[in-house]
Amino acid sequence: MHIALVTETYPPEVNGVAMTNQRLVRGLLAKGHRITLIKPRHQEAPPAEHASLQVHEVFGIPIPNYAGLKLGLPRPGELERLFEADKPDIVHVATEGPLGFSSLRSARKLRIPVSSTFHTNFQDYCADYGAAFAARWMMAYLRWFHNQCALTTVPDPSLIQRLEKDGVQRLQMLGRGADTVLFSPDKRDPELRRSWGATAHSPVALYVGRVAAEKDIPLTLEAWAAARKHCPELKMVVVGDGPVRKKLERQWPEVHFAGMRYDEDLARHYASADIFIFASTSETFGNVVIEAMASGLAVITYDYAAGKQFIQSESNGHLVSLADRQSFIQCTESVIQEQSKMPPIRAAARATAINYPWSATIDRFNHLLQKAAKTEQITPQIDIVSNSEQSTL
Known part of the structure; x- marks a missing residue:
C-alpha cells in the first residue's frame, strides 16, 4: 500500500508527536509499505532512511516561542499535484495545522x-496561552477537521469518550508502546x-518533555521541593526545552536543566534517575510515562491518559486524582519518605512496559489504515465550519 503521511513535526524535532510519527513510519516501512512523508523543511533533517x-x-x-518547530505552508496546488502524480492509497494526517x-x-x-x-488537546492549550475565549472555536475546528476523515485514531479510551461528547465521529483506539531496548535500566x-x-x-527526580506552560512544570518542581525537605540530597533534573525554560532556570537555580537530549543520551538520562515526576494535565497520551516505566523509574503522575492505562x-x-495539586505534592513526599518500597515498584514498572511493545501499535495502525483506504467518502467536503456550527459559538 502507498501511504502519504502528513505531519508538521518530525525528527530531528523532539516531542511526543514527532517521535510517534517516526516510529509509525519505520514500522510501516518494515511491513513493506511505500511511504510519502510530507512535512515542513528542516535544515537538520537527515536524508530519507529507506528506499x-x-x-x-x-x-x-x-x-x-518554539525553536525548531514550524507550521507547514505548501504552495497553492502543490499537494494536489503531488497526490495526483503519486496516487497514494490513503492520506494520513497527523497534525491539524495549515x-x-x-x-x-x-x-x-x-x-x-x-x-x-488526534494527538494534541489544542482546545485545552488556549487557556495556558491567555486565549481561553478561543477554546470553543478551536474545538469546533478540530471537530470539523476530524469529521472529514474516514477514521481518527486516538491514544486513550477516556479521550475517545470526551471527543465523542464533543461530536467527533469515527474514532478508533490506537494505543502506544515502549521501545524497551532503547529505554532500559x-x-x-x-x-x-x-x-x-x-x-x-x-x-534523583526527573522530568522529561516540553518546557512549556501547559506541562505545569512549576507543580513538578514544587512537589520536588516539598519532598526535598524530607530528603535534602534529592536532586532534580529537567530534560527538554521550550518557552518557559529560562524563566524556570531563574526561579529554580538548584535544578539541573539538561536541555534537549536524543536517543541513547536521552535513554541514559531516564535510566540514571530514580523517580519520574509528571504533573501535566494536558496530555492525550504522554509517551514519557511509558518511557520512564521502561527505564525502571517510579512514576508519579495523574490518573488519566498513559498513567491510567499502565499504572x-x-x-x-x-x-x-486528576488536577489535585495538593495530593500530587503529598504523594511525592510519601514516595521519598518510603524509599524502601521503591525497588519492587521500579521493577514492576519495567515489567509492565515490556508487555506493551511498539510492534503491537504498528500492527493495529496498519490494520486501521487498510480499513480506511477501502472507505468511500462519507461526508461532503466543506470549506469551513458549517453555519449551524458557527451559530453555537
Whole structure:
C-alpha cells in the first residue's frame, strides 16, 4: 500500500508527536509499505532512511516561542499535484495545522481516503496561552477537521469518550508502546549522576518533555521541593526545552536543566534517575510515562491518559486524582519518605512496559489504515465550519 503521511513535526524535532510519527513510519516501512512523508523543511533533517520512503518538504514558518518547530505552508496546488502524480492509497494526517488542512482538502478533492490522529488537546492549550475565549472555536475546528476523515485514531479510551461528547465521529483506539531496548535500566550511568551532584545512594527526580506552560512544570518542581525537605540530597533534573525554560532556570537555580537530549543520551538520562515526576494535565497520551516505566523509574503522575492505562497505584507506580495539586505534592513526599518500597515498584514498572511493545501499535495502525483506504467518502467536503456550527459559538 502507498501511504502519504502528513505531519508538521518530525525528527530531528523532539516531542511526543514527532517521535510517534517516526516510529509509525519505520514500522510501516518494515511491513513493506511505500511511504510519502510530507512535512515542513528542516535544515537538520537527515536524508530519507529507506528506499521505500519519499520525503516531500514544504515551506514552513517558525512557531513563536518554539525553536525548531514550524507550521507547514505548501504552495497553492502543490499537494494536489503531488497526490495526483503519486496516487497514494490513503492520506494520513497527523497534525491539524495549515499543512494538515491543505492535505485534507487536496486529498478529498481527488477522492483519496483520509485518516487522521488526534494527538494534541489544542482546545485545552488556549487557556495556558491567555486565549481561553478561543477554546470553543478551536474545538469546533478540530471537530470539523476530524469529521472529514474516514477514521481518527486516538491514544486513550477516556479521550475517545470526551471527543465523542464533543461530536467527533469515527474514532478508533490506537494505543502506544515502549521501545524497551532503547529505554532500559541497563543505560544507567554513574558518571552522569555524578555530574548532577548525586552519589550512588542519593535519589534523583526527573522530568522529561516540553518546557512549556501547559506541562505545569512549576507543580513538578514544587512537589520536588516539598519532598526535598524530607530528603535534602534529592536532586532534580529537567530534560527538554521550550518557552518557559529560562524563566524556570531563574526561579529554580538548584535544578539541573539538561536541555534537549536524543536517543541513547536521552535513554541514559531516564535510566540514571530514580523517580519520574509528571504533573501535566494536558496530555492525550504522554509517551514519557511509558518511557520512564521502561527505564525502571517510579512514576508519579495523574490518573488519566498513559498513567491510567499502565499504572496500578502503589504496585508499579503512583497515581493522583486528576488536577489535585495538593495530593500530587503529598504523594511525592510519601514516595521519598518510603524509599524502601521503591525497588519492587521500579521493577514492576519495567515489567509492565515490556508487555506493551511498539510492534503491537504498528500492527493495529496498519490494520486501521487498510480499513480506511477501502472507505468511500462519507461526508461532503466543506470549506469551513458549517453555519449551524458557527451559530453555537
